[in-house]
Amino acid sequence: MASYSSTVGFIFIFNLIVGTGALTLPAVFVKAGWCLSLIVISILAL
Secondary structure, eight states: OOOOOOHHHHHHHHHHHHHHHHHHHHHEEEEEHHHHHHHHHHHHHH
16 A cells, blocks of 8 residues: 555545546536626635
8 A cells, every 4th residue: 555645645535526627617617607606706816
């Protein structure tokens, strides 16, 4: 059984969370509309 360091585990988890969000953003923009999506993302970025 191969093991990996906690740093590698953190990178895997980070990639899983961020990668999924980045891949679904275009679909969210299409479904919600550009104006609403930009407003919500701008508010969340504050």
